[in-house]
Amino acid sequence: MDIAIRIVQLLFSLSILVFIHELGHYSMARFFGARVEKFYLFFNPWFSLFKWTSKRSGTTYGVGWLPLGGYCKIAGMIDESLDTDAIKSEPKPDEFRSKKPFARLMIMAGGVIFNILLAFVIYTGITLVWGTKVLHSDQVTSGMTFSRTAQSVGFVDGDVILKVDDKVAPNVLDSRFMSSLINAREVTVRRGQEEKTIQMPQDMMHQLLKAEEGFGSLRLPFVVDSVSSTSPAHGLLASGDRVVAVDSTACSDINEVVTALQAKKGGSVTLSIDRAGEILAQTLPVDTAGHIGIVLRGVEEIYPIEHVSYGLLSAIPAGIDRAGQTISGYVRGLKYIFTKEGAKQMGGLGTMGKLFPTSFDWQSFWAITAFLSIILAVMNILPIPALDGGHILFIIIEMIRRKPLSDRAMTTIQTVGLVLLLLLMLYANGNDIYRSFFGH
Missing domain, CATH: 2.30.42 (Pdz3 Domain)
Incomplete structure (x- = not known):
């Protein structure tokens, strides 16, 4: 059940993130007059759950059945689908390839821009609602x-x-x-x-x-909050008691006490208790689950x-600061991906799923979604073919050379980039599988 809750949260979060990302490309394409052929929530191999084609724009809007994101297909663009049929004809004014370099650059950067804006909006909302x-x-x-x-x-x-x-x-x-x-x-x-x-x-x-x-x-010290009347600890422990040792072994943290109790399952222990500054020794039984029948203080x-509570005017700069700090922190950590130790820590969907708690909580969900939005933005801006950053790099090269790369070169580079990206995804998800079986 815990895994199912995490999977549902992950799919919901990724759907939001990819939809917003593709909405960024869509919005910039429409703004600069480029025709969008398809805009889909979720993928639609073989069939769609819903689709509708606008008579005015010619764009087909749809909902696919595979809940792993979505896509935006822009006319006259060689993207990760490697569909080159449309570019065999003469360029049309409303195609991506007919637009000036700056317009194409902004269309490709739209997804990253929208993901960063989403993180800012979420962090602002979290600050405003929960403080x-x-x-x-x-x-x-x-x-x-x-x-x-x-x-x-x-x-x-x-x-x-x-x-x-x-x-x-x-x-x-x-x-x-x-x-x-x-x-x-x-x-x-x-x-x-x-x-x-x-x-x-x-x-x-x-x-x-x-x-x-x-x-x-x-x-976090092991402090008793309450003891039920049916507990074997009743009369021995009281609210406010702090456990400082188990069987004469000093313990200053909850985890240390819990570990010591687990080692005494079905037996008994002598706890050293700090009660209002006085140290007392109490011997009590431990059940077969390693519990002593008390409720701990949080x-x-x-x-x-x-x-700390915030109003709208104070929540906005706080949201900007949190988004900015998160981006800078993640960017600083990117350099470790290219080390042997960092590569071993890479993970895929399994690692992302573990970020979510095993019980649903809106504050945690939105905080993790904002963080993943930043990851998606930063990873997509990297100058790797098949990612947005790769397209942006090609456009910058074109602006420097004053002429675009050939369609053949673009297709070849995109193919190589796509293969490398798939290999990277297999490696990252393979790490998740390896760790799930071998615990590393």
Whole structure:
């Protein structure tokens, strides 16, 4: 059921993204007077669920049965379909090939432009509807747990982040927080009663990719919220109790306590409890599922999270900033794709599907859709034949040479680009399949 929910979200998101992308090409083509032959939501091999042809424009609008995006076919253009029949005749004024280079460039850039605008609109909407949650890093009193790679450059589990470069106490709930740590020049932490400054290596991301590790995660203490009257912990644990050790082994994070309880399934454990500053020892049974019959406090009840609301005028610049920061962060990370370690991390539909939660939530859905819209825009602008960026490159070359490439050259380059693109897609999705079976 969890997989099905993720698949539905992925297909819905991709349908929105590709429709908007193709709408960008369509809108620019119509604006510059180029005829659009077909505009489809979803693909339609063999048959369409619905189609209608406009008598005024001659465009066929339709809905296909294969929910994997959509397409916009512009007259007089050699696209990924490699259909060259239309260009065998003399150019018509309303064809793509008859338009001036700038008009053709804008038509090809339309998809990327619309995807970026979509991300901006979504981020603005998220900010306006849900606001933002702020938890300053210096208020995460339990600090962070760090990977072995992060520890190798000087971090110690429990370090509290005080400053990242010039940013004092950044918001740990910001999706860019972890990226800012990885790309920082220096990070100041509180370790016990002391402050330490850690110089970050320039190849931090490369080291993490090589080790196939993340940077770290926030620590959340194991704090009891409630105990039912039928629970074996009733009378032993109380609301507000914080577990600091299991069988004399110190635990400062929920995951550490849960792991220790899982190791004691069907047995019993002795928990060291911090109750209003007093340390108590309580022995209680653990059921066969590794549970002790309590409800835990959530992060918002443990740490002082501030909710910031926005009006329309303040949400717009916040949306622009978030979109801009996400684009710059993704572009910076592109260079790692061309490394051995980065290539191993590439993924296809499976990786994208895992971005979505296993239960539907509108805020998460739109945030992930905005991020995927940026990925689609950035990937499409790359100067690779068969992508929009490849077409744009051809047009720029034409503007420099003052004459276009031959139709034969265009077809050959498009064919090579399409083959390379298909191989890349097979590799990325093959990585997903490999990881699903071998866990890497």
